[in-house]
Every structure is written in C-alpha cells, then in structure tokens.
Amino acid sequence: xxxxxxxxxxxxxIGNHAxxxxxxxxxxxxxxxxxxxxxxxxxxxxxxxxxxxLAADIPCLLYDDTLFCHLVDEVLLFERELYSVHGxxxxxxxxxxxxxxxxCFQRWLTVEKKxxxxxxxxxxxxxxxxxxxxxxxxxxxxxxxxxxAETFMTLLLVITDRYxxxxxxxxxxxxxxxxxELVDDFRIRLTQVMKEETRAALGSRYCAILNAVNYVAAVLxxxxxxx
Numbered sequence: 001x002x003x004x005x006x007x008x009x010x011x012x013x014i015g016n017h018a019x020x021x022x023x024x025x026x027x028x029x030x031x032x033x034x035x036x037x038x039x040x041x042x043x044x045x046x047x048x049x050x051x052x053x054l055a056a057d058i059p060c061l062l063y064d065d066t067l068f069c070h071l072v073d074e075v076l077l078f079e080r081e082l083y084s085v086h087g088x089x090x091x092x093x094x095x096x097x098x099x100x101x102x103x104c105f106q107r108w109l110t111v112e113k114k115x116x117x118x119x120x121x122x123x124x125x126x127x128x129x130x131x132x133x134x135x136x137x138x139x140x141x142x143x144x145x146x147x148x149a150e151t152f153m154t155l156l157l158v159i160t161d162r163y164x165x166x167x168x169x170x171x172x173x174x175x176x177x178x179x180x181e182l183v184d185d186f187r188i189r190l191t192q193v194m195k196e197e198t199r200a201a202l203g204s205r206y207c208a209i210l211n212a213v214n215y216v217a218a219v220l221x222x223x224x225x226x227x
Contacts, residue, residue: 003071006053007078010046014086017042043082044092050078054098062107069111075099076162083165100171109178112162116155116182123151124189130208149212152186153219186216 018039025038054075061068075095082088099108123129129148156179163175190209197206 003054003057003074007050007074010050011078011081011086013046014039014043014082018086040087040089040092043086043088047082047088047093047095050095051093051098054095058098058104062103065111065114068107069115072099072108072111072162079165094167096165096167100166100168105171105174109174112159112175113178113181116159116178117185119155120152120182120186120189123148124193130205132208132211144208144211145215146208146212149215152182153216156182183216183220 021038021042029036029038054071057071058068061071075098079095082094083090088094099105126147130146132144133147133150159175159179159182163172166172166175190212194206194209197209
C-alpha cells in the first residue's frame with residue numbers, strides 16, 4: 001500500500017492546474033457574476049476523490065500497525081501541504097474527517113500510544129539518556145536538561161502537531177488524554193530510576209533526574225496558555 005502515490009499525484013494536479021484555472025477559468029466565472037473560486041473548487045473535487053479512496057483503503061489496514069501508521073503519516077503530510085501551499089479552506093471536506101471516524105480514530109490513538117511508549121523505552125535505555133546534549137555550552141543550557149527529558153518533550157510536541165487540526169474539540173481532547181498518560185508514565189519511569197540512585201543523591205544521574213523534572217514542569221507551564 002503506497003498512499004503517497006495518489007496523495008502526491010493530487011497535489012501535483014492542484015499545483016499544475018493553478019495557473020490555468022486562475023488565468024482562464026476564473027475570469028469566466030467572474031464575468032458571469034459567480035462567487036466560485038475555480039482553484040479551490042478544483043481542489044475540493046480532488047479531495048473528495050481522496051476521501052473515497054481512504055474510506056476504501058483504511059478498513060484493510062486497520063490491523064497492520066506499520067501500514068496504518070504510514071497511511072496516517074502520509075495523510076498528515078498531504079493535509080499540511082494542501083493548506084499551507086495551496087490555500088485549501090478549513091471549512092471544506094478534509095482527510096481529518098476520515099481519520100476522526102470512530103474505528104479509525106481509536107486505532108490511531110492505540111498506534112500512537114504504542115509507538116510513543118517504544119520511543120520512551122529506547123530514549124531511557126540510551127547511553128546518553130542522562131547527559132545534556134549541550135553540556136559543553138554553558139550559555140545554551142542553564143537548566144542542564146538531560147537528553148531523555150528533551151526527547152520526551154519533543155515527542156509530546158510532535159503528537160500535538162499531528163492532532164491539532166482534527167475537526168472536533170472532543171477528538172483533540174482524547175489525544176490530550178493520551179499525552180497526560182504519557183507524562184504520568186514518564187513520571188513513574190523517573191521515580192523508578194531515582195529509587196535506584198538514592199544512595200548517591202549527589203551523583204550525576206540523581207541530579208539529572210531532578211533537572212529533568214524541573215525542565216518538564218517548566219515546559220508544561222509554558223504550554224499552559226496553549227488552548
């Protein structure tokens with residue numbers, strides 16, 4: 001399954017026809033007193049074809065984590081370019097409506113959590129987990145943030161970026177719930193490591209854990225204003 005083939009093709013069609021639609025078709029519509037935007041209507045029609053294709057493909061991929069995750073990734077990239085490059089309107093039908101449908105959405109949440117936990121496993125077992133990436137540049141890293149804490153907050157940020165364009169607040173809140181679970185999971189993991197280090201409370205790893213907690217709390221406080 002290669003969803004990028006048809007998603008990229010549609011983006012190419014939209015880009016390649018933009019000048020023709022603006023120069024040749026739009027003046028005809030304007031002359032007729034129509035308020036229709038030729039380019040946007042062309043894009044809308046092609047997106048409707050994408051929605052039909054996705055509706056047919058997704059049920060076949062729901063239980064293959066790798067293929068399903070790849071499909072979601074490609075759809076999110078497609079949506080980003082559709083809006084940022086081609087000026088598609090948020091009021092038009094979009095792929096996010098398909099991803100929001102119950103069976104697909106619950107699977108997306110499950111897969112997102114699975115891969116996030118795998119990422120957390122790998123970052124905490126890394127040799128560099130408790131070392132600051134910028135340890136030799138004092139003016140850059142006053143908080144002495146260990147690599148695992150920075151990687152974890154980046155993970156949360158990436159998840160936010162993936163779900164922020166979901167069409168309903170209730171779906172976005174379910175993703176927020178996942179992020180809260182991940183924060184609690186990270187807290188538990190830090191506590192477990194800390195218990196192993198209590199005999200060396202002035203050791204580098206114990207201090208790194210405290211720095212990690214401080215950093216995560218500071219970043220979450222910064223994000224508190226983000227509705």
